[in-house]
Amino acid sequence: MRLARPADLDIGRHLLREEGEVIVDVVHHHWAAYTLPVLESAVAVLLIGATAVVPAALSTVPFVLALALFAHAAWCYAREHKDRFVITNMRVFRVHGVLSRRLATMPLHRILDITVVRPLHGRLLGFGHFVFESAAQDQGLRDIRYVGRPDERDLAIQRVVQRSGLRGPRHLN
Known part of the structure; x- marks a missing residue:
């Protein structure tokens, strides 16, 4: 038990x-269920890094996309984490x-x-x-x-x- x-x-x-x-x-x-949230978070980090190389006028676009990806990744993580199957x-x-x-x-x-x-x-x-x-x-x-x-x-x-x-x-x- x-x-x-x-x-x-x-x-x-x-x-x-x-x-x-x-x-x-x-x-x-299983940890494989969390691969999509991890990949989305990695892409969001890359998008935040991209804000340094794009012109300042366009830097909000990758930043907003990164925030949206982080939010979706957090939701997917929480959905998987709160799912439990119990055998009694x-x-x-x-x-x-x-x-x-x-x-x-x-x-x-x-x-x-x-x-x-x-x-x-x-x-x-x-x-x-x-x-x-x-x-x-x-x-x-x-x-x-x-x-x-x-x-x-x-x-x-x-x-x-x-x-x-x-x-x-x-x-x-």
């Missing part, structure tokens, strides 16, 4: 502690959102299938994406992107489902 970081303190209030629910894993986005002994849920928070929950017994998608760059960098299939087709917990160590996380979910007794042992006939 992993201890929650200070940013995860809001996750604890979503647990059913009186029912015995405990956290098995809190999944943060009873359910999986996702808490995300910057200004308004959204919570999507799926009990373990409703998970019919988990597809782990590992694109080539994800295999090289160590991340993948989860696609959950359940009896309800419209749900807020279908795609979980940029999951680090996806095979280990998939096995953790399968272990929790197995230990909960929702799916009995397979018998070969």
